[in-house]
Amino acid sequence: MGRRQQPETVGVLDRINNLPDSILSHILSFLPNKEAVRTSILSTRWKYLFASSISILDFEHCLKNLYEEDVNNFMNFVDTLLFNPRERVHLESFWVNDYFVDDEDDYVPLYGWISTALSRGLKNIGINFINEKVPVLPTLLFTSHSLVTLTLFLHIKDDMKIPTNACLPNLKNLCLTNLAFEDGYSILKLISNCHVLEDLTIYDCCFHSISELNIHNLLLRRLILCFEHVCVRDYDYVMAIDAPSLVYFEYTGIVGKGYTLSNMKSLVKAEISISHFHEVHSERSATQLLQGICNVQSLHLAIEAFNETADGEEGLRLLPIPSCLLFHVKEIKISGVDGSKYAFEMISYFLNHAMVLEKLILRMINLLGKDELMRKPRI
Incomplete structure (x- = not known):
């Protein structure tokens, strides 16, 4: 074979x-x-x-609970990625969440990474620090011509400094959380210098050394302000908002000394939730806040202790009926309804005068059982 x-x-x-x-x-x-x-x-x-x-670097809990050797390896990797002469990485987004370090010197490499990414046209950046000491962030973070989105969430006790020349000409989205500004006017100047800003969110920030919180922006479309966990003594100023393009406005927390809301004729939806209503100036300030909301189609109101201060429908009849309620309001949400006579009189007032109302949403306080609520007299 x-x-x-x-x-x-x-x-x-x-x-x-x-x-x-x-x-x-x-x-x-x-x-x-x-x-x-x-x-x-x-x-x-x-x-x-x-x-x-x-194109996206997302450091999710990147250094927390890592051994020293792992931390060094991680930092070497990022250095190689950003500073490699053979391949210049072009990032669009850079997110640092819960960046934890034991020493201020450990912030140095992070600043280098941020500055390098910004110098290469970074568009989106989000920084979340859990250290109590204030990091001195790179100046380029507040003067970049490429940034479109900036998110800062700093768990810190000291005041943060904003450069006097701060200007972000192409920024459209700005979110500030848990920040305290040594010079409150510096951050307000930054907001004014964001000429194409469309979305502004401020959560529990303290603005020191100011008498008026002035937000003026021609293109701003969404504005969210939350002062729910701010000490009342830290909220000792008047607020003025001038935003002719605003379509959505949300306000949560305590009220300040006073409000001036102007040029808000484009507003479509507003959500207002007021707490600490018994503080000085609360009623007058809350009234000023609501008076500035005109032409709104959807209104969500939640006012702490509203039922205790309301005079019922008889009191409401003494006030002129707002034109926005008569001709524009299509949706009303009322939170914290306790089933009292005053609450139902207020609801009756809205139903009788909101001529184009399409939807009424009531969020009840869980004080009454369903059967007991159904036995309440109808108005």
Whole structure:
């Protein structure tokens, strides 16, 4: 018998490695950062290929509870990614959540990363620190011409400083949380210098050394203000809002000394939730706040202790009926309804005078059982 003939070997075509770098980078961009980085061990060609595919750096609890060796490895990785001379990574987004360090010197590499990313046209950045000491953030963070979204959430006790030349000409979204400003006017100047700003959110921030919190922006469309956990003594100023393009307004928390809301004719929806209503100036200030809301189609009102201070429908009849209630309000939400006579008289007032009302939503306080509530007299 003759020797068995060996099967002919057929070469396997390596289609992946035959692709150009630009296409490979595009493919890698669909992978999570960790998976994209793992491809660097495939070959010399792949060693830095991942760098050009990463457009988002998201450090979720990045250094917390890591051993020192792991922290050093992590920092070396980011340094390689951002400062690699062979591949210049162009980031669109940079998110640092719960960045935890034991020493102020450990902030230094982070500042370098932020500055480098900003210098390369970074569009979106979010920083969440849990340290109590105030980090001196890079000046470029407040003067960048490329930033579109800026989110700052700092769990700090000291005051934060904003550069006097702060200006973000292309910023559209700004969110500030848990911040205390040494010079309150500096952050207000920054807001005014964001000429294309569309969305502004301020959560529990303290503005020191100001007598008036003035928010003036021609293109602002969404404004969310929350002062729910701010000490009353820290809210010792008048608020003025001038936003002719505003379509959504949300206000939560204590009321200040007074309010001036002007040029809000584009407003469509407003959500107002007032607490600490027994503080000095509360009734007058709350009235000023509500008077500035005109032409609104959807209004959500939640006022702490409203039922204790209301005079019922008889008292409401003494006041002129707002034109917005008569001709514009299509949806009303009332929270904290306790089933009292005053509460139902107020509801009756809205139903009788809101001529174009389409939806009324009542959120009851859980004081009455369903059967007991149904036994209440109808108005």
